Amino acid sequence: MVAGVMVTGVILLKTPGADAAIDVYAEAQALDGEQKARYESLIDELRCPQCLNISLAGSDAMIARDLRREVHRMLLAGKSDAEILEFMYQRYGDFILYRPRFKLSTLLLWLGPLMFLGIALLVLWRMIPGLRAQTDHTRLSRDQQTRLDALLKKAE
Amino acid sequence: MNVVTPNKAGVRLTKRLLIPLVVFVLLVIFLALGFRLKDAHLLPSALINKPFPEFALADLLRADLTRSRQAFIGRVSLVNVWATWCPNCLIEHPELLRISREEQVPLYGINYNDDADKAVAWLQRHQDPYVFSIVDDAGSLAIDLGVYGAPETFVVDAAGVIRFRHVGPVTPLVWRQQIRPVIELLRRRAESDASNKKNDA
Known part of the structure:
Protein backbone atom coordinates (compact mmCIF):
# COMPACT_ATOMS: atom_id res chain seq x y z
CA MET A 1 0.00 0.00 0.00
CA VAL A 2 2.76 2.36 1.02
CA ALA A 3 4.66 1.68 -2.17
CA GLY A 4 1.40 2.11 -4.08
CA VAL A 5 1.05 5.60 -2.67
CA MET A 6 4.65 6.32 -3.56
CA VAL A 7 4.12 5.14 -7.12
CA THR A 8 0.99 7.25 -7.42
CA GLY A 9 3.04 10.18 -6.21
CA VAL A 10 5.61 9.54 -8.91
CA ILE A 11 2.94 9.24 -11.59
CA LEU A 12 1.39 12.52 -10.48
CA LEU A 13 4.76 14.17 -10.48
CA LYS A 14 6.12 12.75 -13.66
CA THR A 15 5.16 15.53 -16.04
CA PRO A 16 7.96 17.94 -15.10
CA GLY A 17 10.32 14.95 -15.11
CA ALA A 18 9.36 14.17 -18.69
CA ASP A 19 10.65 17.52 -19.87
CA ALA A 20 13.90 17.00 -18.03
CA ALA A 21 14.22 13.57 -19.62
CA ILE A 22 14.13 15.19 -23.02
CA ASP A 23 16.89 17.55 -21.86
CA VAL A 24 19.06 14.57 -21.01
CA TYR A 25 18.55 13.14 -24.47
CA ALA A 26 19.50 16.53 -25.88
CA GLU A 27 22.65 16.30 -23.76
CA ALA A 28 23.28 12.89 -25.22
CA GLN A 29 23.51 14.54 -28.63
CA ALA A 30 26.68 16.22 -27.35
CA LEU A 31 28.36 12.83 -26.92
CA ASP A 32 30.45 11.59 -29.80
CA GLY A 33 29.15 8.70 -31.89
CA GLU A 34 30.83 5.92 -29.94
CA GLN A 35 29.89 7.41 -26.54
CA LYS A 36 26.34 7.92 -27.69
CA ALA A 37 26.02 4.28 -28.67
CA ARG A 38 27.42 3.25 -25.28
CA TYR A 39 25.09 5.69 -23.50
CA GLU A 40 22.10 4.23 -25.25
CA SER A 41 23.08 0.62 -24.59
CA LEU A 42 23.86 1.38 -20.91
CA ILE A 43 20.55 3.10 -20.16
CA ASP A 44 18.84 0.22 -21.90
CA GLU A 45 20.70 -2.32 -19.79
CA LEU A 46 20.03 -0.65 -16.43
CA ARG A 47 16.66 -1.00 -14.77
CA CYS A 48 14.90 1.98 -13.23
CA PRO A 49 14.90 1.24 -9.47
CA GLN A 50 11.56 2.97 -8.94
CA CYS A 51 9.75 1.05 -11.68
CA LEU A 52 9.29 -2.69 -11.66
CA ASN A 53 10.24 -3.46 -15.21
CA ILE A 54 11.29 -0.43 -17.21
CA SER A 55 14.82 0.45 -18.21
CA LEU A 56 16.38 3.82 -17.46
CA ALA A 57 15.85 4.62 -21.12
CA GLY A 58 12.13 4.01 -20.96
CA SER A 59 11.25 5.65 -17.65
CA ASP A 60 10.19 9.17 -16.80
CA ALA A 61 10.65 8.61 -13.05
CA MET A 62 12.81 11.19 -11.36
CA ILE A 63 15.37 8.64 -10.25
CA ALA A 64 15.66 7.30 -13.81
CA ARG A 65 16.35 10.82 -15.04
CA ASP A 66 19.01 11.32 -12.34
CA LEU A 67 20.66 8.01 -13.12
CA ARG A 68 20.69 8.74 -16.86
CA ARG A 69 22.41 12.01 -16.04
CA GLU A 70 24.87 10.07 -13.88
CA VAL A 71 25.64 7.65 -16.74
CA HIS A 72 26.11 10.60 -19.04
CA ARG A 73 28.44 12.33 -16.59
CA MET A 74 30.53 9.19 -16.10
CA LEU A 75 30.82 8.64 -19.85
CA LEU A 76 32.13 12.18 -20.28
CA ALA A 77 34.56 11.52 -17.41
CA GLY A 78 35.95 8.65 -19.49
CA LYS A 79 34.67 5.79 -17.32
CA SER A 80 34.40 2.35 -18.90
CA ASP A 81 31.09 0.49 -19.23
CA ALA A 82 32.22 -1.95 -16.53
CA GLU A 83 32.99 0.91 -14.13
CA ILE A 84 29.59 2.48 -14.73
CA LEU A 85 27.76 -0.80 -14.18
CA GLU A 86 29.80 -1.43 -11.02
CA PHE A 87 28.92 2.07 -9.74
CA MET A 88 25.22 1.32 -10.18
CA TYR A 89 25.55 -2.18 -8.71
CA GLN A 90 27.29 -0.85 -5.58
CA ARG A 91 24.35 1.46 -4.93
CA TYR A 92 21.29 -0.35 -6.18
CA GLY A 93 22.27 -4.01 -6.06
CA ASP A 94 21.15 -6.81 -8.34
CA PHE A 95 17.85 -5.16 -9.17
CA ILE A 96 19.37 -2.50 -11.39
CA LEU A 97 21.11 -4.93 -13.74
CA TYR A 98 18.92 -6.42 -16.42
CA ARG A 99 21.73 -8.86 -17.10
CA PRO A 100 22.27 -10.46 -13.68
CA ARG A 101 25.74 -11.25 -12.44
CA PHE A 102 26.92 -14.81 -12.34
CA LYS A 103 27.04 -15.75 -8.66
CA LEU A 104 25.64 -18.34 -6.29
CA MET B 1 10.65 -63.36 -22.13
CA ASN B 2 10.22 -60.82 -19.41
CA VAL B 3 6.83 -61.44 -17.89
CA VAL B 4 5.29 -58.40 -16.28
CA THR B 5 2.57 -59.18 -13.81
CA PRO B 6 -0.37 -56.76 -13.85
CA ASN B 7 0.48 -55.78 -10.29
CA LYS B 8 4.04 -54.75 -11.10
CA ALA B 9 2.90 -52.87 -14.17
CA GLY B 10 0.34 -51.09 -12.02
CA VAL B 11 3.01 -49.95 -9.56
CA ARG B 12 5.19 -48.71 -12.41
CA LEU B 13 2.24 -46.86 -13.89
CA THR B 14 1.39 -45.06 -10.61
CA LYS B 15 5.01 -44.06 -10.17
CA ARG B 16 4.97 -42.56 -13.63
CA LEU B 17 1.77 -40.71 -12.86
CA LEU B 18 3.44 -39.20 -9.79
CA ILE B 19 6.14 -37.46 -11.84
CA PRO B 20 3.94 -34.50 -12.91
CA LEU B 21 2.75 -34.13 -9.32
CA VAL B 22 6.30 -33.99 -8.00
CA VAL B 23 7.31 -31.51 -10.70
CA PHE B 24 4.26 -29.42 -9.89
CA VAL B 25 5.00 -29.37 -6.15
CA LEU B 26 8.62 -28.37 -6.83
CA LEU B 27 7.40 -25.61 -9.13
CA VAL B 28 4.99 -24.33 -6.48
CA ILE B 29 7.76 -24.24 -3.86
CA PHE B 30 10.08 -22.47 -6.27
CA LEU B 31 7.51 -19.88 -7.29
CA ALA B 32 6.37 -19.36 -3.70
CA LEU B 33 9.96 -18.48 -2.80
CA GLY B 34 10.31 -16.25 -5.84
CA PHE B 35 7.02 -14.42 -5.46
CA ARG B 36 7.07 -14.22 -1.68
CA LEU B 37 4.18 -12.21 -0.39
CA LYS B 38 6.23 -9.07 -0.14
CA ASP B 39 6.12 -5.79 -1.92
CA ALA B 40 8.18 -6.04 -5.08
CA HIS B 41 8.73 -2.29 -4.93
CA LEU B 42 10.90 -2.65 -1.84
CA LEU B 43 14.44 -3.19 -3.06
CA PRO B 44 16.95 -4.81 -0.74
CA SER B 45 19.49 -2.14 0.02
CA ALA B 46 22.99 -2.70 -1.30
CA LEU B 47 24.34 -0.33 1.34
CA ILE B 48 23.47 -2.08 4.59
CA ASN B 49 26.62 -2.44 6.72
CA LYS B 50 28.53 -0.07 4.50
CA PRO B 51 29.87 3.31 5.61
CA PHE B 52 27.61 6.27 4.98
CA PRO B 53 28.91 7.81 1.73
CA GLU B 54 31.17 10.86 1.81
CA PHE B 55 29.56 14.17 0.95
CA ALA B 56 30.11 17.89 1.25
CA LEU B 57 26.77 19.66 0.91
CA ALA B 58 25.32 22.95 2.10
CA ASP B 59 23.10 23.23 5.16
CA LEU B 60 19.55 24.09 4.07
CA LEU B 61 18.90 26.77 6.69
CA ARG B 62 22.47 28.06 7.02
CA ALA B 63 23.81 28.11 3.49
CA ASP B 64 27.25 29.24 4.71
CA LEU B 65 27.77 25.87 6.44
CA THR B 66 29.00 22.81 4.59
CA ARG B 67 28.08 19.51 6.20
CA SER B 68 29.89 16.19 5.83
CA ARG B 69 29.40 12.63 7.03
CA GLN B 70 31.53 13.56 10.03
CA ALA B 71 28.34 14.99 11.56
CA PHE B 72 26.80 11.52 11.88
CA ILE B 73 29.73 9.99 13.73
CA GLY B 74 29.78 9.53 17.49
CA ARG B 75 26.24 8.35 18.16
CA VAL B 76 23.43 6.40 16.57
CA SER B 77 21.47 8.72 14.30
CA LEU B 78 18.58 8.81 11.86
CA VAL B 79 18.93 10.22 8.36
CA ASN B 80 15.71 11.00 6.53
CA VAL B 81 15.44 11.74 2.81
CA TRP B 82 12.63 14.23 2.19
CA ALA B 83 11.28 16.71 -0.33
CA THR B 84 8.43 19.17 -0.67
CA TRP B 85 7.15 17.33 -3.77
CA CYS B 86 6.80 14.11 -1.80
CA PRO B 87 3.28 13.52 -0.45
CA ASN B 88 4.41 10.75 1.90
CA CYS B 89 6.89 13.09 3.54
CA LEU B 90 3.92 15.08 4.81
CA ILE B 91 2.32 11.86 6.04
CA GLU B 92 5.38 10.88 8.10
CA HIS B 93 6.03 14.43 9.30
CA PRO B 94 4.06 14.28 12.59
CA GLU B 95 5.93 11.11 13.57
CA LEU B 96 9.29 12.72 12.73
CA LEU B 97 8.32 15.73 14.88
CA ARG B 98 7.41 13.39 17.72
CA ILE B 99 10.72 11.50 17.37
CA SER B 100 12.68 14.75 17.44
CA ARG B 101 10.79 15.85 20.59
CA GLU B 102 10.57 12.64 22.56
CA GLU B 103 13.26 10.22 21.40
CA GLN B 104 16.91 10.52 22.27
CA VAL B 105 18.17 10.15 18.72
CA PRO B 106 19.35 12.94 16.44
CA LEU B 107 17.41 13.20 13.18
CA TYR B 108 19.10 14.63 10.10
CA GLY B 109 17.40 15.53 6.84
CA ILE B 110 18.51 15.23 3.24
CA ASN B 111 16.44 17.59 1.13
CA TYR B 112 16.36 15.62 -2.11
CA ASN B 113 15.94 17.06 -5.63
CA ASP B 114 14.13 20.08 -4.32
CA ASP B 115 14.02 23.82 -4.48
CA ALA B 116 15.79 25.27 -1.41
CA ASP B 117 13.38 28.20 -1.01
CA LYS B 118 10.36 25.92 -1.17
CA ALA B 119 12.02 23.54 1.29
CA VAL B 120 12.69 26.31 3.82
CA ALA B 121 9.09 27.50 3.52
CA TRP B 122 7.85 23.92 3.92
CA LEU B 123 9.80 23.53 7.17
CA GLN B 124 8.44 26.82 8.44
CA ARG B 125 4.88 25.79 7.66
CA HIS B 126 5.09 22.24 9.04
CA GLN B 127 7.81 22.70 11.72
CA ASP B 128 11.37 21.44 11.50
CA PRO B 129 12.15 18.08 13.13
CA TYR B 130 15.75 17.98 11.88
CA VAL B 131 18.97 18.85 13.68
CA PHE B 132 19.86 20.13 10.23
CA SER B 133 18.94 19.37 6.64
CA ILE B 134 21.42 19.27 3.80
CA VAL B 135 20.70 20.40 0.27
CA ASP B 136 21.00 17.57 -2.24
CA ASP B 137 19.40 19.42 -5.13
CA ALA B 138 21.26 17.37 -7.75
CA GLY B 139 20.38 14.08 -6.05
CA SER B 140 24.04 13.03 -6.01
CA LEU B 141 24.12 11.98 -2.35
CA ALA B 142 20.79 10.23 -2.87
CA ILE B 143 22.31 8.19 -5.71
CA ASP B 144 25.30 7.31 -3.50
CA LEU B 145 22.77 6.13 -0.92
CA GLY B 146 20.87 4.01 -3.45
CA VAL B 147 17.76 6.12 -2.87
CA TYR B 148 15.04 5.70 -5.49
CA GLY B 149 12.22 7.76 -4.02
CA ALA B 150 11.26 9.72 -0.97
CA PRO B 151 10.82 9.35 1.89
CA GLU B 152 13.57 6.97 2.93
CA THR B 153 15.05 6.71 6.37
CA PHE B 154 18.44 5.31 7.38
CA VAL B 155 19.74 4.28 10.77
CA VAL B 156 23.45 5.09 10.99
CA ASP B 157 25.50 3.72 13.87
CA ALA B 158 28.03 5.60 15.97
CA ALA B 159 30.82 4.62 13.60
CA GLY B 160 28.97 6.12 10.63
CA VAL B 161 27.93 2.77 9.16
CA ILE B 162 24.45 2.32 7.64
CA ARG B 163 22.63 -0.38 9.63
CA PHE B 164 19.04 -0.11 8.50
CA ARG B 165 16.97 1.43 5.77
CA HIS B 166 13.25 2.05 5.60
CA VAL B 167 11.56 2.94 2.31
CA GLY B 168 8.27 4.83 2.66
CA PRO B 169 6.82 6.92 5.46
CA VAL B 170 7.91 6.38 9.06
CA THR B 171 4.64 5.67 10.83
CA PRO B 172 4.33 5.07 14.60
CA LEU B 173 4.10 1.37 13.76
CA VAL B 174 7.27 1.41 11.65
CA TRP B 175 9.03 3.28 14.44
CA ARG B 176 7.93 0.80 17.12
CA GLN B 177 8.41 -2.40 15.15
CA GLN B 178 11.41 -1.67 12.97
CA ILE B 179 13.42 1.44 13.69
CA ARG B 180 13.41 1.60 17.50
CA PRO B 181 14.51 -2.04 17.91
CA VAL B 182 17.46 -1.42 15.56
CA ILE B 183 18.51 1.69 17.48
CA GLU B 184 18.23 -0.16 20.80
CA LEU B 185 20.23 -3.10 19.48
CA LEU B 186 22.98 -0.81 18.21
CA ARG B 187 23.16 0.99 21.56
CA ARG B 188 23.30 -2.26 23.53
CA ARG B 189 26.04 -3.52 21.24
CA ALA B 190 28.01 -0.29 21.65
CA GLU B 191 27.65 -0.52 25.43
CA SER B 192 28.84 -4.12 25.60
CA ASP B 193 31.77 -3.28 23.31
CA ALA B 194 32.69 -0.39 25.58
CA SER B 195 32.52 -2.52 28.74
CA ASN B 196 34.57 -5.26 27.04
CA LYS B 197 37.23 -2.71 26.23
CA LYS B 198 37.21 -1.51 29.83
CA ASN B 199 37.63 -5.07 31.06
CA ASP B 200 40.49 -5.66 28.64
CA ALA B 201 42.23 -2.55 29.89
Missing part, protein backbone atom coordinates in the same frame (compact mmCIF):
# COMPACT_ATOMS: atom_id res chain seq x y z
CA SER A 105 22.20 -16.77 -5.94
CA THR A 106 21.82 -16.38 -9.71
CA LEU A 107 23.22 -19.80 -10.57
CA LEU A 108 19.82 -21.31 -11.29
CA LEU A 109 18.91 -18.34 -13.44
CA TRP A 110 21.96 -18.80 -15.62
CA LEU A 111 22.17 -22.58 -15.69
CA GLY A 112 18.43 -23.35 -15.48
CA PRO A 113 17.83 -23.30 -19.24
CA LEU A 114 20.84 -25.57 -19.85
CA MET A 115 19.56 -27.87 -17.11
CA PHE A 116 16.14 -28.07 -18.72
CA LEU A 117 17.73 -28.76 -22.11
CA GLY A 118 19.70 -31.56 -20.47
CA ILE A 119 16.54 -33.04 -18.95
CA ALA A 120 14.76 -32.81 -22.30
CA LEU A 121 17.63 -34.56 -24.09
CA LEU A 122 17.72 -37.26 -21.41
CA VAL A 123 13.98 -37.88 -21.74
CA LEU A 124 14.27 -37.95 -25.51
CA TRP A 125 17.21 -40.37 -25.38
CA ARG A 126 15.26 -42.71 -23.10
CA MET A 127 12.19 -42.51 -25.33
CA ILE A 128 13.99 -43.40 -28.56
CA PRO A 129 14.03 -47.23 -28.09
CA GLY A 130 10.32 -47.08 -27.29
CA LEU A 131 9.61 -44.99 -30.38
CA ARG A 132 11.61 -47.38 -32.53
CA ALA A 133 9.67 -50.35 -31.15
CA GLN A 134 6.42 -48.56 -31.87
CA THR A 135 7.19 -48.29 -35.58
CA ASP A 136 6.95 -52.10 -35.78
CA HIS A 137 3.50 -52.21 -34.22
CA THR A 138 1.72 -52.92 -37.51
CA ARG A 139 3.68 -56.12 -37.98
CA LEU A 140 3.22 -59.11 -35.66
CA SER A 141 6.15 -60.74 -33.98
CA ARG A 142 6.81 -64.39 -34.72
CA ASP A 143 5.20 -65.44 -31.41
CA GLN A 144 2.14 -63.36 -32.07
CA GLN A 145 1.83 -64.75 -35.62
CA THR A 146 1.98 -68.32 -34.31
CA ARG A 147 -0.72 -67.56 -31.72
CA LEU A 148 -2.87 -65.86 -34.31
CA ASP A 149 -2.53 -68.83 -36.64
CA ALA A 150 -3.51 -71.16 -33.78
CA LEU A 151 -6.53 -69.06 -32.91
CA LEU A 152 -7.66 -68.92 -36.52
CA LYS A 153 -7.27 -72.67 -36.80
CA LYS A 154 -9.36 -73.12 -33.67
CA ALA A 155 -12.05 -70.87 -35.03
CA GLU A 156 -12.36 -72.91 -38.15
